[in-house]
Amino acid sequence: EKAPYSTFARDARSAPLVSYYDYIIVGGGTSGCPLAATLSQRAAVLLLERGDLPYSHLTINNIATFAATLADTSPTSPSQAFISTDGVINSRARVLGGGSALNAGFYSRASGAYVGKVGWDPRLVNASYDWVERKVVFRPPMLEWQTAVRDGLVEVGVLPYNGFTYEHVYGTKVGGTIFDQDGRRHTAADLLEYADPRGVTVLLNATVHQIFFKTQGQPRPRAHGVEFRDQQGIIHRAYLNMGPMNEVILTAGALGSPQMLMLSGIGPRAHLMAHGIEVLVDQPMVGQGMSDNPMNAIMIPSPRPVEVSLIQVVGITRFDSYIEAASGSQFSYVGSHRLAANFEMLANQGRGDGEARNGETGNLGIALGKEVCYSQSQPLKNHCIPFLFGQDASGIVYYTGLNNTVLPSEINPLLNPTSQAGVILEKIMGPLSTGHLELLTRDPYDNPRVTFNYFKDPRDLQKCVQGMRTIIQVIESRSFSRFRYRTLPVQTLISMMLTLPMNTRPRHISAAFSLEQFCIDTVMTIWHYHGGCQVGRVVDHDYKVLGVDALRVIDGSTFNGSPGTNPQATVMMLGRYMGQRILHERFPNGMK
Numbered sequence: 028e029k030a031p032y033s034t035f036a037r038d039a040r041s042a043p044l045v046s047y048y049d050y051i052i053v054g055g056g057t058s059g060c061p062l063a064a065t066l067s068q069r070a071a072v073l074l075l076e077r078g079d080l081p082y083s084h085l086t087i088n089n090i091a092t093f094a095a096t097l098a099d100t101s102p103t104s105p106s107q108a109f110i111s112t113d114g115v116i117n118s119r120a121r122v123l124g125g126g127s128a129l130n131a132g133f134y135s136r137a138s139g140a141y142v143g144k145v146g147w148d149p150r151l152v153n154a155s156y157d158w159v160e161r162k163v164v165f166r167p168p169m170l171e172w173q174t175a176v177r178d179g180l181v182e183v184g185v186l187p188y189n190g191f192t193y194e195h196v197y198g199t200k201v202g203g204t205i206f207d208q209d210g211r212r213h214t215a216a217d218l219l220e221y222a223d224p225r226g227v228t229v230l231l232n233a234t235v236h237q238i239f240f241k242t243q244g245q246p247r248p249r250a251h252g253v254e255f256r257d258q259q260g261i262i263h264r265a266y267l268n269m270g271p272m273n274e275v276i277l278t279a280g281a282l283g284s285p286q287m288l289m290l291s292g293i294g295p296r297a298h299l300m301a302h303g304i305e306v307l308v309d310q311p312m313v314g315q316g317m318s319d320n321p322m323n324a325i326m327i328p329s330p331r332p333v334e335v336s337l338i339q340v341v342g343i344t345r346f347d348s349y350i351e352a353a354s355g356s357q358f359s360y361v362g363s364h365r366l367a368a369n370f371e372m373l374a375n376q377g378r379g380d381g382e383a384r385n386g387e388t389g390n391l392g393i394a395l396g397k398e399v400c401y402s403q404s405q406p407l408k409n410h411c412i413p414f415l416f417g418q419d420a421s422g423i424v425y426y427t428g429l430n431n432t433v434l435p436s437e438i439n440p441l442l443n444p445t446s447q448a449g450v451i452l453e454k455i456m457g458p459l460s461t462g463h464l465e466l467l468t469r470d471p472y473d474n475p476r477v478t479f480n481y482f483k484d485p486r487d488l489q490k491c492v493q494g495m496r497t498i499i500q501v502i503e504s505r506s507f508s509r510f511r512y513r514t515l516p517v518q519t520l521i522s523m524m525l526t527l528p529m530n531t532r533p534r535h536i537s538a539a540f541s542l543e544q545f546c547i548d549t550v551m552t553i554w555h556y557h558g559g560c561q562v563g564r565v566v567d568h569d570y571k572v573l574g575v576d577a578l579r580v581i582d583g584s585t586f587n588g589s590p591g592t593n594p595q596a597t598v599m600m601l602g603r604y605m606g607q608r609i610l611h612e613r614f615p616n617g618m619k
């Protein structure tokens with residue numbers, strides 16, 4: 028450790044208009060930070076991040092305010108909301124540390140089989156994981172609610188129980204977390220503490236608009252610099268020093284990296300031309316193979332207090348569904364406290380701003396109100412959600428599932444923030460369903476349009492159904508019984524889920540009875556989206572962009588499948604791993 032990274036990270040407004048480096052890294056995220064720290068040991072590195080320092084945002088720091096960060100949709104939010112064309116509300120990072128500054132903290136390595144399939148060197152992989160773990164990974168506290176989920180998983184046969192381990196092994200385990208014992212978040216930005224401060228410059232609020240290429244006198248286009256803009260819109264240019272080993276490296280994430288390639292002229296010809304972008308390399312695979320592991324969940328109101336916890340336990344099943352859980356006030360799966368607040372406001376007013384539903388009546392004979400439409404609020408603008416609610420004569424708010432099961436608000440954690448609940452969720456491995464990404468505008472600050480095609484492959488749907496069945500068994504297990512109301516059967520919990528504004532997709536009556544339809548209607552993201560610059564399609568096995576020189580992509584956009592149960596361990600590892608490999612290429616005779 029050489030120095031705290033805040034000593035060499037500064038706002039881009041103070042940067043020179045023109046500067047020169049050996050490596051220019053675009054995106055100070057989960058892989059960009061460890062990569063920059065590693066390369067700085069032997070080269071001059073510029074790391075450009077469009078967001079700010081993570082710890083200047085108070086909500087990032089604290090485990091209890093996980094959802095509040097995602098709910099911040101202001102233009103300077105560290106979390107940039109987007110909705111895929113599938114109608115699933117999602118977030119991408121805009122902050123140093125990237126997704127590791129927003130995420131639920133769970134840390135779990137990729138399997139040996141994954142490492143073998145990708146073709147990584149297992150020794151260097153393990154050393155790189157160790158390097159990450161020494162700085163930012165902790166053992167979670169495992170209090171009562173998480174323990175009940177763990178015991179429930181074991182009771183229903185997700186075996187063996189493997190105790191606390193970072194390894195990816197079948198059965199139930201407790202994994203690592205980037206939240207320390209005080210619930211304080213550590214991020215990939217902390218890995219910059221490994222950097223040599225003389226070798227690295229980190230510029231914040233620096234949005235890269237374009238990569239420059241030399242074409243004259245080159246066998247093929249060669250990256251030689253980037254244009255970035257500071258917060259005031261001032262244009263700066265950074266170029267590579269002379270030298271055959273110097274490179275621009277994209278670490279802008281699964282949305283940012285394919286977007287940046289396209290903005291720089293590498294992508295499908297017709298699409299680039301439609302946006303008036305000069306085509307450098309016609310590369311139809313850029314933006315293809317986008318995948319997001321679907322997440323489905325059941326929320327369980329608890330009669331007893333529960334701890335505030337994010338993911339600590341995982342059940343790794345043999346049918347490729349991973350069961351995880353979170354508890355306490357943050358309710359991550361809704362995606363946003365703001366949605367809950369919107370709903371609460373509308374419910375208390377007893378009206379939505381959408382069309383009224385005609386005189387439907389719940390099973391308690393309460394006249395139910397309207398569906399909730401979001402005409403003002405981002406990111407749900409112009410979306411209606413079939414979310415019915417009503418009030419009885421005493422003014423108590425009720426809400427209803429599609430089969431008209433009415434629950435009083437005191438056991439609805441969304442309406443009653445003081446009540447206690449947890450959520451058990453499942454994510455499917457892979458997934459096999461894929462989609463694509465397209466530019467909407469030429470402004471790198473705007474989100475591209477993304478389609479994930481959740482459950483298009485029926486095998487993904489079957490994994491979801493099996494995962495949901497396991498969740499139901501855990502809820503009904505003896506081990507978990509203290510944390511659920513006996514008066515709320517699972518069927519009611521399922522109905523309750525169908526009322527929550529977790530996505531903008533239509534809900535079907537049959538979803539209350541068919542787990543297939545439930546999976547489709549209530550799909551959410553676990554934010555593990557990846558692809559767009561996949562190995563073998565856009566980059567080679569050394570992560571070099573096909574068809575050009577001096578340009579690599581090293582981040583989640585290169586994955587053909589999400590690694591481990593959750594990807595961040597492997598994304599951070601990959602930054603370190605590739606940093607080491609690039610330095611070995613640069614100094615083949617040794618680092619000294």
Ligand SMILES: Cc1cc2nc3c(=O)[nH]c(=O)nc-3n(C[C@H](O)[C@H](O)[C@H](O)COP(=O)(O)OP(=O)(O)OC[C@H]3O[C@@H](n4cnc5c(N)ncnc54)[C@H](O)[C@@H]3O)c2cc1C
Binds near residue numbers: 118133338
């Ligand atoms: C809410 C949430 C919860 C999650 N929970 C977990 C979890 O519990 N466990 C787990 O393992 N994983 C989790 N993940 C997933 C994990 O965090 C991501 O897969 C991982 O962080 C992706 O890393 P990356 O390096 O590919 O991209 P990122 O970390 O997103 O890095 C990309 C960086 O590039 C910057 N950038 C983009 N475009 C530009 C540009 N034009 N100019 C300059 N900078 C740019 C962005 O601001 C960002 O900082 C979660 C993710 C989210 C969002």
